[in-house]
Amino acid sequence: MRFNGISRFLLSCLISGIMACFFIMVPSFLFGSVSNQDKAIETSAKVVDEISIKKQVINDMQNQTKDNISIFSLDDCFKKTYYISQNGVKMYKKIGDESSLIKCLDRDSEIVAYEEKDGYIYCEDNFSVKGWVKKDNNNLKAMPLGLSNYIIDVDLTKQIINIYGNGNVVRKNIACSTGILNNADTETPVGIFKVKKKLVYPNGLKLNNNDGTKETVMYPVQFFSNYLIHSVPIDETHHNNKVEQEENKVEKSKLGKPASHGCVRVSMDDAKWIYNNTPQNAEVYIHY
Structure with a gap:
């Protein structure tokens, strides 16, 4: 009888141990699987998003092509x-x-x-x-063959910039201000370009506009000829024998609508981020 009692005790301990291991290990396994699955779905969605934006922009441009060698053509567009x-x-x-x-x-x-x-x-x-x-x-x-893994997508209709890189949405809905349509001196060229260089002007780049006005901008990134992505014009003030720079409030208030002389303007903070984070040869998609 004593032996049977000990056996029952040992058996119950064994069963309890097995059950404890089961309740500890199974939830971890289940939740771990769900987590990995979620990551797979999330990664897949990011990749599809980047591929789809390339296809969508290119299709939009091709649909507005009037001949087989002009990537973009519009009655109201001079360039x-x-x-x-x-x-x-x-x-x-x-x-x-x-x-x-x-x-x-x-x-x-x-x-x-x-x-x-x-x-x-x-x-x-x-x-x-x-x-x-x-x-x-x-x-x-009509169309360049290469596609970069980093895209600066400038939507002239919405006046926003979306940035995609290596399967990720890097930045979205950056308010911008591009050139005024139907004016040969101010239109922003439309097409697929590449970042050529980041111009080094620590105290700001002085621009002479076609209308005779002048402006100073920060963080200029060249994507074609003298067309740049840069900050809104800045004002310089002298305080305690130092030159201080701040965004021109009037020009900054125009972000979200066409107002530039052909370049792509963004806020000072966004211009600095694009300047510091955009790789060489990143593609710049500009479209309506």
Whole structure:
């Protein structure tokens, strides 16, 4: 009887131990699985979001194309973006005049056209050189082939910037102010560009606008020719023999609507973030 009692006691201890292990381990296993599943779903959603924004922007541009070599064309838009199809495409000072050759353009270079005449387009390249290029399929193509993992998406209709990088939504709904449509001097060019360089001007970059006005901006990031992403204009004041800089309140209040001379303006904080975090050759998608 004593032996049977001890056996029952040991058996009950064993069963209790097994049950305790079961209740400890199973919840951990279950919750761990759910957590990993959630992470997989979240990661997948981020990747799809980046891919979809690329496709959506490109489709929007293609749907507004009027010919097979202009990436974007709109009746109210003076500036049209093209891409060079091969190395050695010639730019002339005068239409069809070989002796007036200005330079030869490289494959995949962006050019922005301002005028069309006699089968040529008058355009500007990334180095602010302007001249005539023959408009045909041998010289021009509609869409650049490469896609970056980092995208600065500028929506001219909504006047916002969304930034995507490596499958993540990095920043969203940044209020911006772009150029005024239907004005050749102020339009922001539309198309796919790349970040060329971050200009180094610690005390601000002085800009001379086409209308004769001047402004000082901070954190300039060049994406084509003299077109930049930068802060709203700043005011400089002298206080205790020091120069202090602050955002121009009037110009900052215009964020969210077209008001610039062609560049893309954002707040000082957003300009600083873009300047410090945008990698070289990041793609800049500008579209309506």
